[in-house]
Amino acid sequence: MSYQVLRVPAEATYSLRQQVLRPHQTLTQMRLAGDEDADTGFLAAVDADGTVLATASVRREACPWQPGRIDGWRLRGMATAPDRQRQGVGGRVLAATVTHVEEHGGGLLWCNARTPAQTLYERAGLVVYGDEWLDPVIGPHVHMWREVAAAG
Numbered sequence: 001m002s003y004q005v006l007r008v009p010a011e012a013t014y015s016l017r018q019q020v021l022r023p024h025q026t027l028t029q030m031r032l033a034g035d036e037d038a039d040t041g042f043l044a045a046v047d048a049d050g051t052v053l054a055t056a057s058v059r060r061e062a063c064p065w066q067p068g069r070i071d072g073w074r075l076r077g078m079a080t081a082p083d084r085q086r087q088g089v090g091g092r093v094l095a096a097t098v099t100h101v102e103e104h105g106g107g108l109l110w111c112n113a114r115t116p117a118q119t120l121y122e123r124a125g126l127v128v129y130g131d132e133w134l135d136p137v138i139g140p141h142v143h144m145w146r147e148v149a150a151a152g
């Protein structure tokens, strides 16, 4: 399977995110606060046909349990097409989000992780903060985070 991991426009991620993460919502609801900010990065694995196989976004947003830090980055919307899961594609997109943070000054990278995906984030160096909680629509989650040093 040949693909590249690229920075893409927000809109390029909506269809896959809706299909994999939020089938109970509309395409319009895939747009999130901060999508248009210059530092927000949408990363995607894109095959030779231009099909988005996996995606994630990262944006400047304060970490809820470290509100004093001004260098928070929130990872959101990790999704891989069902027939491409567990082949390392999501891991490569996640690595690209870490690179994005490195290239934008580093900081505290955090996310609300669905617990089945916890090992994916652990492999990228994130650790769990606090206790598991239940989103009534989506299921069990944990907070996760790591420090990311600035590039160079």
Ligand SMILES: CC(C)(COP(=O)(O)OP(=O)(O)OC[C@H]1O[C@@H](n2cnc3c(N)ncnc32)[C@H](O)[C@@H]1OP(=O)(O)O)[C@@H](O)C(=O)NCCC(=O)NCCS
Pocket: 020, 021, 054, 077, 078, 079, 080, 081, 084, 085, 086, 087, 088, 089, 090, 091, 092, 112, 113, 114, 116, 117, 118, 119, 120, 121
């Ligand atoms: C989570 C997800 C983005 C990972 O992408 P991927 O391309 O499968 O990732 P990789 O092949 O690099 O890594 C596999 C890891 O992804 C996670 N994973 C795989 N399939 C998953 C699934 N159906 N649901 C949740 N997590 C899954 C696991 O942590 C897995 O690691 P493990 O095999 O050690 O358990 C992808 O599986 C997915 O879209 N799952 C459904 C949506 C979701 O849960 N997104 C995460 C929101 S926090």
